[in-house]
Amino acid sequence: MASVRGLCMELGKRLSIEGNIAVGKSTFVRLLKKAFPEWHMTTEPVSKWQNVQAAQSNQASSSQSFGNLLQMVYQEPYRWSYTFQTYSCLSRLKAQLQPLPVKPQEFVQIFERSVYSDRYVFAKNLFEIGHLTEIEWIIYQDWHTFLLQAFGNRVALDGFLYLRASPEVCLERLRQRARPEEKEVQLRYLEQLHSQHENWLQTRSTEIHFENLRNVPVLILDVAKDFQNDTNEQRRLVSMVETFVKNLSSEALP
Ligand SMILES: Nc1ncnc2c1ncn2[C@@H]1O[C@H](COP(=O)(O)OP(=O)(O)O)[C@@H](O)[C@H]1O
Numbered sequence: 001m002a003s004v005r006g007l008c009m010e011l012g013k014r015l016s017i018e019g020n021i022a023v024g025k026s027t028f029v030r031l032l033k034k035a036f037p038e039w040h041m042t043t044e045p046v047s048k049w050q051n052v053q054a055a056q057s058n059q060a061s062s063s064q065s066f067g068n069l070l071q072m073v074y075q076e077p078y079r080w081s082y083t084f085q086t087y088s089c090l091s092r093l094k095a096q097l098q099p100l101p102v103k104p105q106e107f108v109q110i111f112e113r114s115v116y117s118d119r120y121v122f123a124k125n126l127f128e129i130g131h132l133t134e135i136e137w138i139i140y141q142d143w144h145t146f147l148l149q150a151f152g153n154r155v156a157l158d159g160f161l162y163l164r165a166s167p168e169v170c171l172e173r174l175r176q177r178a179r180p181e182e183k184e185v186q187l188r189y190l191e192q193l194h195s196q197h198e199n200w201l202q203t204r205s206t207e208i209h210f211e212n213l214r215n216v217p218v219l220i221l222d223v224a225k226d227f228q229n230d231t232n233e234q235r236r237l238v239s240m241v242e243t244f245v246k247n248l249s250s251e252a253l254p
């Protein structure tokens with residue numbers, strides 16, 4: 001069924017790849033891009049968080065960095081978690097609203113994380129572990145709900161690809177990747193984020209505040225195995241995604 005977004009009738013399908021830190025999302029995006037070159041991939045803007053610049057800065061000052069917010073939030077989570085969530089959610093919202101360079105009537109767009117995991121995984125967890133105060137959490141939810149309701153179908157997703165692996169596997173991969181900002185990340189934090197992902201996407205027990213998000217189909221992909229060098233495993237995962245996307249029906253007409 002076609003869906004209407006903005007003024008055009010489109011048959012596009014928008015999905016988000018979700019999963020714990022270092023589970024393999026970016027690696028999987030590259031694998032999907034190789035398998036489906038016509039799909040549009042939008043990666044998580046981590047580099048923006050590592051090098052915060054003024055939004056509408058002119059050419060002269062555009063290279064000025066105002067700091068590495070990713071490092072700051074890991075070093076002083078009480079001080080910077082709210083600021084980080086506002087910036088990460090804004091960058092995700094911009095990414096999800098960004099029109100495609102060329103939009104054929106039928107297209108597939110894959111985002112790496114979403115404005116939904118920003119809230120239902122990270123911000124929710126930061127409140128629960130005390131790095132967001134109650135008033136910060138209330139304010140975050142207020143503008144998050146207002147913005148997403150205002151943008152409606154333009155930020156709606158047709159499906160989630162949940163890359164699932166144990167916190168221990170993610171920690172191993174996190175250490176292997178050796179991102180400087182993450183050197184103090186402990187297993188406990190990955191266990192908390194794993195639990196948030198499981199409640200949201202596996203048991204679906206997390207309270208959801210958006211009608212069109214509640215029943216979005218989720219494809220759970222077990223990525224504990226090393227698929228980087230295993231073409232059979234790559235084929236298995238890609239085939240699962242291909243079937244899942246084919247069976248997605250774009251959201252019903254409003
Ligand atoms: N299936 C896998 N098996 C083994 N290592 C993996 C796998 N997927 C990713 N990696 C490695 O784990 C690290 C994190 O992967 P990455 O794709 O950056 O994760 P994410 O984007 O989820 O943070 C990288 O060093 C990557 O090479």
Ligand SMILES: Nc1nc2c(ncn2[C@H]2C[C@H](O)[C@@H](COP(=O)(O)O)O2)c(=O)[nH]1
Nearest residue numbers: 020021022044046073084088118122182
């Ligand atoms: N506090 C938050 N941290 C976040 C959020 N989204 C991502 N991140 C961190 C986690 C990693 O250190 C890094 C990139 O994530 P990967 O899973 O791609 O490694 O950014 C967030 O919303 N809040």
